[in-house]
Amino acid sequence: MGQCYGKTIPTTDNDNDIPTTIITAAGHHHQQPQSPLPSSTATVKNTPARSSSPWASPYPQGLASPLPTGVSPSPARSSTPGRRFFKRPFPPPSPAKHIKASLARRFGHPKQPREGPIPEDGTAVEPELQSLDKNFGYNKNFGAKYELGKEIGRGHFGHTCHAKGKKGELKDHALAVKIISKVKMTTAISIEDVRREVKILRALTGHKHLIHFYDACEDANNVYIVMELCEGGELLDRILSRGGRYTEADAKMIIVQILSVVAFCHLQGVVHRDLKPENFLFMSKSEDADMKLIDFGLSDFIRPGNDKMMYDKFEFIDLSISVSLHIVEERLNDIVGSAYYVAPEVLHRSYSLEADIWSIGVISYILLCGSRPFWARTESGIFRAVLRADPNFDDIPWPSVSSEAKDFVKRLLNKDYRKRMSAAQALTHPWLSSESHPIPLDILIFKLVKSYLHASPFKRAALKALSKALTENELIYLRAQFMLLEPNKDGRVSLDNFRMALLRNATDAMKESRVPDILNAMAPLSYRKMDFEEFCAAAISTYQLEALDTWEQIGSTAFEFFEQEGNRPVSVEELARELNVGPTAHSILRDWIRSDGKLSLLGYTKFLHGVTLRSSNTRHS
Structure with missing residues (x-):
């Protein structure tokens, strides 16, 4: 294994000499690190400290690519080339045309942009910055409560230090x-x-694999986020x-x-949006030490009334690291994801909790x-x-x-x-059954049951x-x-069962995300109860079943039951109403x-999962 390191490699656009800027968490900007990355003991720190890609060229130093001259690996193949091992990071490429166009819109064309942070709102950094309110309302007595030690991580926007409590429980x-x-x-x-x-x-409190937050303080110069110390290094x-x-x-x-x-x-209704090996730290050097998830700088709350984050603006700011998105329904305008771990739907500008699952899949593949x-x-x-290629499962x-x-x-x-499986569902996969x-408790269950309760009798019979x-x-x-x-005792569940299950797992984050609002949409369950057989019908996902190799057998077996108990004559018009589509779908x-x-x-x-049509064909109620 070669060492993993980064160095400053000036990269400019050939036409306008627009510098490649790495944009990281919280709208922060970070230039390529000039010193080698630490090899072991980094602890809780800013994402920018490792934001330059640690992943390497797949070919050992000094060896030529096995591909013909002038031919690079094509992502449009049926699968990505295997054996892309970690060795040395490649330098960031010159910005593509669409990146240049985005920067030109921000700064004006062809004016050379000034050095420094790229403002996220499209305006230049001018004296009006003085009007920004940088008072967070946090404690002002950091120096009285904590004693700072040596630095253990640094990014362009901030750094992380050892510290020790001076008083109280810490x-x-x-x-x-x-x-x-x-x-x-x-x-x-x-x-x-x-x-x-x-x-x-x-x-977010109370989980053994979540970094523990203690305090937030501020003074005229800095914000201080006090957390538990992890001394075992990164995954x-x-x-x-x-x-x-x-x-x-x-x-x-x-x-x-x-x-x-x-x-x-x-x-709790929180999507992390930056799951990667750098953001999992071990508590100690022990081989069996517990891991902690850190860095919620890109995280946000999912609103159950709008399960998917829909964006009206999509810009590649720097393809080497991150994607900048702007939300339509609710204000969300931060940096989302890291290149190797970003989910396809993020690139399509519409995503939710499942984007984290994709990132876990990438980590699992690497492991x-x-x-x-x-x-x-x-x-x-x-x-x-x-977007286009499939992972390689054929090579050694x-x-x-x-x-x-x-x-x-x-x-x-x-x-x-x-x-995709949900995180809770993946824990029941046969591969992990021996663990x-x-x-x-799975939030997906609540969403599926909610949909079932509002479905027609015909759809419920199919399920x-x-x-x-x-x-x-x-x-x-x-x-x-x-x-x-x-x-x-009768083996059935009511709305109260769902409510109490949420309360047993609730944190303040759940209230902030309004996850309990899902219960309001489950009101039909207030007047009756659900046994296990009906719960299975309500809580299954047709889409997930379609991903199974045995889907054809499952579907045909299910259809036999449907023929016996639920299939009845149905008109095209009724079917269109069931699926909420207009006359253009009748054919x-x-x-x-x-x-x-x-x-x-x-x-x-x-019928089980509906029909996908262009928006112009959809009947809006």
């Missing part, structure tokens, strides 16, 4: 303090990013120290911890084979690979990896976010037939979720109906 307690400079907060958005990070850290460092690959048994231990804490965050699932010589090529060591492990990774790296770990065709593997997850609702729906007026097998499977 007296003589070893801590980590993230120090964020107010001078570098050049926009209202960057200020809000810091405010939101503290709010999420403060609101990335351990991957590199193992030559880039874990055994399946060791990988399971890591992945279970990741899934557990992410399921917890998702239940099991030591290489990246999506690779290209340029970062823009990486994004094309994410994949032939020696268990079929269960490969299935696990594939069900996380499905480009259709609807077909002793609790199954957490009940589907639930009868489930295999034991699928039932393990549903049975675990049903038991977490603590059924009544498609006619192909779903047999000569006897009932749904065919094709019509049944299509």
Whole structure:
């Protein structure tokens, strides 16, 4: 293994000499580090400290590419080339035309932009910055409460230091303090990013694999975020120290911890949006030390009334690191994701909790084979690979990896976010069944049951037939979720069961995300109860089942039950109303109906998940 390091490599656009700028968490800007990356003991720190890509060229130094001259790996292939191992980072490419156009819009063309942070609101950094309110309302007595020690991590926007408590419960307690400079907060958005990070850290409490937040302070110059100290280094460092690959048994231990804490965050309505090996720290140097998820600088709350974050503006600011997005329905204008871990739907400007699952899939792929699932010589090529290519499961060591492990990774790296397992569901996958770990309550269950309760009798009959065709593997997850609702003595659950299950797991973050509002949409359950059989019908996802190799068998078996109990004559008009589509869809729906007026097998499977049409064809109620 070659060493992983970064260095300053000036990169400019050939036409306008626009410098490549790496934009990181909270709208912060970070130039390529000039010194080698630390090899071991980095603790809680800013994302920018490792924001330059630690991933390397796939070819050993001094060796030519095995591809013909002038030909680079094409992300448009059916799969990405294998064996993209970690060695040395490639320099960032010159900005592509669309990046140049975006920067020109921000600064004016062809005027040379001034050095310094690129303002997120499209305006130049001018004296009006003095009007920005940089008072966060945090404690002003940092120096009286804490004693700072040596620096342990640095980014362009701030740095992290050892610290020790001087008084109270934290007296003589070893801590980590993230120090964020107010001078570098050049926009209202960057200020809000810091405010939101503290709010999420403060609101998310109680999970063993989540970094513990203690305090937030400020003075005229800085904001201080006080957290527990992790002295075992990053997951990335351990991957590199193992030559880039874990055994399946060791990988399971890591992945279970990741899934557990992410399921917890998702239940609270928080999406992390920057899951990567650098953001998982070990508590100690011990091989079996617990991991902690850190850095919520890119995180945000998911609003249940608008499960997907829809964006009206999409700009590649720097393809080497991040994507900048702006939300329509609610204000969200921060940096989202890191190149190798970004989900396809993020690039399509519409995403939710499932984007974190994709990132876990990338991490799992790396742990099991030591290489990246999506690779290209340029970062823009990486994004094309994410959108178009399939991970390589053919090259060494994949032939020696268990079929269960490969299935696990594939069900996380499905480009259709609807077909991915949730974090809680992944913990019940057969590959992890040998691991002793609790199954957490899944927020996905609430969303699916909500949809079921508002479905028509015809749709509920179709789902009940589907639930009868489930295999034991699928039932393990549903049975675990049903038991977490603590059924009544009669073996059924009511709205109160769902409400109490949420309360048992609630943090302040859940209130902030308005996850409990889902219960309002489950009001029909106030007047009746649901047994396990109906719960299975309500809580299954057709899309997830379609991702299984056995879907055809499941679908045909379900259709037999539907024929016996639920299939009845249905008109094209009624079917269109069921699916909430207009007359332009009638020609498609006619192909779903047999000569006897009932749904065919094709019509049944299509009806289960609806029809995808252009927005102009959709009937708006």
